[in-house]
Amino acid sequence: MESKPFVIPETIHPIRAEIDPACLGADIKTLCTSALGWGAAGTAVIGPEDLVFDDKRLRTMATKTDLDSMSTCWPLAYPIDEIKKALFAYDKGIFLYIDVNIDLPDDGDNPEHNKNHLAAYRKIHEIISAVESAAFYMGHYLAMGFAAGNCRSVFCMEEGQCSAATVAKGCTAPYKSRPSMSAAGIDPLKTAWKLHLPQPDPDRPFLSGLVMVA
Amino acid sequence: MIPPPTPEPEKMEILRNLAVTHGASGASIIDAGDIPVDPRVRFKCMIPKCYMSGRCGRCPPYGYSTEKTIRILNNYEQAIFFHVRVESAIIAAKSLSNSITSGQADEAGNLFSLGGHCMLVYSLVRMIRKKAMKIGFCRTEGFSASNCKDILCFKKKTCRELNGSGECRNPEMSVPSMESAGIDAFRLAAKIGWEIFPIGAQCEPESVKRGMLMGLVLVG
């Protein structure tokens, strides 16, 4: 199924002082259904303890100074433990993946010119940002989404460098582009294995994303 | 550590009144210990990346870390927390998000109108801090709403603290926003009983009753 644009609810309710766990569970279920409707092939409700981190990668990111590839490496300027601390503050999240029936070679942060590759990466970014937005308007204003791949290759392939990393500009696709899970130090494949999802085959491309909800 | 002294209720009431008489649509005296600080709030400035993240000395990844904010809060007993109401026709206007990120004024004037409301929050924070010192408090700390680059340095190309001499152009007025320092202003407002809505770029004026900008002044 093709991904559809997210439509905000007609009425937005005020933010609640405390989120009732039952209510959070029900909202997450709704978000999973929406994600499937927007084109996800599968979803899983997770807790932060289900995330598998690649600490070596986090450490590399924290010492990286190459601004040109910053969008792959958010949150570049943060101490290693900060992003982990933030992720562990969430109660729940939605891990989702899409069907990729094509070869998806790792092009690093080079521009992605192959139309099929581009469509696959765009799709995962769009679903993740749609789920994150839906959660936000449900009152889960701290919802945070992570997609897959390098957003510069997908949304800014004609630009010389990442616009968000250039001091005087902002991101060119703030409502679509999300940092990858790997950029946050999460190993998507190992996380999927831990969740016993049907998809992960190390020989096939696996595009997944994550939305943490509080 | 010696706990900070409890401020006299009459003095706190003077400050609360000051906020309301000078334009706040509501103000409360709160315990500093009730102010929630959360690392996720600061990350929300970066994921998805706000156009100002990395462009203003007070905005993430710069500005106060959550640890620094917690250390500051620990030095205070009470605070004035206030809000400035913004009509949904302004804060949820269709064109607003583009105008904000591009810095180009829209025909309806919503960008400048919102800027005026933000300026009011900055002014109230400054006013309360000044008054607090006048009536006998010996230290204050202020937090505002929005980034100071768009409000206080709108006409300047870059933030001087970040890209120039390292010194802020407006040291008296410029304070970090609550969210940039990791303070969960939404939760705090909801706990007090203020009706606050999640308003994002896709919002329509009809879908929310109103918007709200908030400011916080710690006194001790």
Ligand code: SF4
């Ligand atoms: S007031 Fe201007 S110079 Fe000072 S921190 Fe803000 S943007 Fe930078």
